[in-house]
Amino acid sequence: MGWGDAFYSPAGEKRTTRHDEDGGRLDPDGRCETCGALVPVPQIRIEPGPGFEPRPGGPDPVSATIDTPRRLLEPVVARTV
Numbered sequence: 001m002g003w004g005d006a007f008y009s010p011a012g013e014k015r016t017t018r019h020d021e022d023g024g025r026l027d028p029d030g031r032c033e034t035c036g037a038l039v040p041v042p043q044i045r046i047e048p049g050p051g052f053e054p055r056p057g058g059p060d061p062v063s064a065t066i067d068t069p070r071r072l073l074e075p076v077v078a079r080t081v
Contacts, residue, residue: 012050020045020071044072 024034047069
């Protein structure tokens with residue numbers, strides 16, 4: 001994700017990783033910028049970042065699910081209408 005954010009997304013990172021317990025952003029090494037903890041994967045929340053651009057015409061059900069804030073290892077369950 002880091003390479004793509006640096007070289008492919010001029011508006012900023014498409015996905016932001018945060019410490020789910022305190023909301024702090026994670027640095028490239030996985031350390032929380034708020035509390036300083038090295039965050040284990042089950043406590044990582046991923047959410048749209050400043051460079052995120054919704055898909056034209058609306059997302060499909062799976063994309064709609066993964067484009068919302070969620071824990072990184074949380075199973076993706078797409079909701080169909």
